[in-house]
Amino acid sequence: MIDQINLREFESIYEETYNQISKYIVCHCSNLEDVNDIIQETYVELYRILLKGKIIENIESYLVGIAKNKIRKHYGLLYKLKEISLSSNKKEENDLLNQIPNDVDIEKIMLEKADIEVIWNYLKKKNSDIQRIFYLYYNLDFTIKEISEELNLKESDVKNKLYRTLKELQKNLRKGL
Amino acid sequence: MKNKDIFKELYSKKINKKQNYQNIISQIEKGNKVSMNRMLKYAVIPLCLVLSIYIGIVISDKETFKSKENIVGNIRVYAYQTIEETSEKRELKENIKLELSKYNKAMSSVPGYPIFFKLENIDYINIVIENGDIYDYDRTTGKVTKLEEIQQLNTDKTLYFNVDENTKIKMIGIKKKETVFEKNITFSKDSEFNYYALLK
Structure with missing residues (x-):
C-alpha cells in the first residue's frame, strides 16, 4: 500500500516538474528509447526520498540531480565513449550542412504520410543531437535559438539538422519505408 | 496534417506523461512488495543459517560422542613381567610381544598367569578362552576357583590363566548391547620355556 498523503504530494510535484525534467532527460539521453525508463526511475527515487521524510527546498533542482545520476548510471562508460566518437564526426557533418541555404523554410517540408511508428523508428536511429532537436522543436515548441542555447549548438547547425532529417524522412515516407 | 501535429502526436504516444506516472506508481507498489519480501528473505535466511548450524552442531556432537565412545570404549590388558627380579605389571600393547614372568604351577601359589583387565567406558567384556583354563584367586583366603570358558567382566579384575x-583369550567389549571391540591374546614360547603374550 502506498501512503495516500505522500501520494497526493508526489502527484502534485510530478505535475509541476514533469516538463522540465523530461526535457532535461531528453537532452541528456543518447537515445529516445531510454527516456521513459529514466523519467520513471527518477520519480520513483524521489518518492522513496519523500517517504523518508526528507525536506527538499528546490524540488526541481533536486530532481535534475537525481536524473543526472540515473543517466550516468544508465550509460556508464559506454556512453562516454559514444559521445567522444560522435563529436569526432561533428566537423565533417558541419561542413556538409553548411552547404544548405540559410533561408530554407523547414515548415514547407511536409511529411505526407504520418506513420508514427515509421517516424519513431527512423528518429531512433539518428544521432542524439537530432533526436533532441526534434523533441525540443516539435514537442516543447522551442525556437531554433532556444534549441541552440539549450544544446550548445550553432543556430545554423540546428536548422540544418532539422532540414536534412525532415528531407530524408519525407523521402523515406514517400518510398513507403 | 502539419508536421508539428504529427510530431506532437508522436511524442505524446512515445513519451506519455500519464503512462509514465502509472508506471511510476506500479514500480513504487512493486518496490514495497519487494521490500517486504526482501525483509522476509533477510530474516528467513539468517534464521535458516542459524538453524542449520545448530543442527550441524547437534549432529556432530552426537557423532563425536559416538566416536568418543568407540575410542574410549576399550580395554587395557596388563600382564606381569619380571624386571630385575621383581614382577611388575606391564600393559600389553597391540602387536608387541610381552615376555611374561616365569611361572611354575607347582612352585607357585597362584593358579596361573595373572592378567589384569581394566575396562574403559565399556559396559562389560566377555572373555572366552580356547585351549586353556581360567581361574579366579582370592588372595585373602587363598581360594582358587576354576571358571567357565566364557566369563563376563563388568569391573576391573585380575584373572589367572x-x-x-x-x-587364545578372546575379549569382546560390549557397550549398550553392541560389540565395540574384539581383541585376542595369544601365547608363544621360546626355547628356554619363556612365555610371551601378544595382544591383537
Whole structure:
C-alpha cells in the first residue's frame, strides 16, 4: 500500500516538474528509447526520498540531480565513449550542412504520410543531437535559438539538422519505408 | 496534417506523461512488495543459517560422542613381567610381544598367569578362552576357583590363566548391547620355556 498523503504530494510535484525534467532527460539521453525508463526511475527515487521524510527546498533542482545520476548510471562508460566518437564526426557533418541555404523554410517540408511508428523508428536511429532537436522543436515548441542555447549548438547547425532529417524522412515516407 | 501535429502526436504516444506516472506508481507498489519480501528473505535466511548450524552442531556432537565412545570404549590388558627380579605389571600393547614372568604351577601359589583387565567406558567384556583354563584367586583366603570358558567382566579384575602355545583369550567389549571391540591374546614360547603374550 502506498501512503495516500505522500501520494497526493508526489502527484502534485510530478505535475509541476514533469516538463522540465523530461526535457532535461531528453537532452541528456543518447537515445529516445531510454527516456521513459529514466523519467520513471527518477520519480520513483524521489518518492522513496519523500517517504523518508526528507525536506527538499528546490524540488526541481533536486530532481535534475537525481536524473543526472540515473543517466550516468544508465550509460556508464559506454556512453562516454559514444559521445567522444560522435563529436569526432561533428566537423565533417558541419561542413556538409553548411552547404544548405540559410533561408530554407523547414515548415514547407511536409511529411505526407504520418506513420508514427515509421517516424519513431527512423528518429531512433539518428544521432542524439537530432533526436533532441526534434523533441525540443516539435514537442516543447522551442525556437531554433532556444534549441541552440539549450544544446550548445550553432543556430545554423540546428536548422540544418532539422532540414536534412525532415528531407530524408519525407523521402523515406514517400518510398513507403 | 502539419508536421508539428504529427510530431506532437508522436511524442505524446512515445513519451506519455500519464503512462509514465502509472508506471511510476506500479514500480513504487512493486518496490514495497519487494521490500517486504526482501525483509522476509533477510530474516528467513539468517534464521535458516542459524538453524542449520545448530543442527550441524547437534549432529556432530552426537557423532563425536559416538566416536568418543568407540575410542574410549576399550580395554587395557596388563600382564606381569619380571624386571630385575621383581614382577611388575606391564600393559600389553597391540602387536608387541610381552615376555611374561616365569611361572611354575607347582612352585607357585597362584593358579596361573595373572592378567589384569581394566575396562574403559565399556559396559562389560566377555572373555572366552580356547585351549586353556581360567581361574579366579582370592588372595585373602587363598581360594582358587576354576571358571567357565566364557566369563563376563563388568569391573576391573585380575584373572589367572593356565596357558600353552595354543591358548587364545578372546575379549569382546560390549557397550549398550553392541560389540565395540574384539581383541585376542595369544601365547608363544621360546626355547628356554619363556612365555610371551601378544595382544591383537
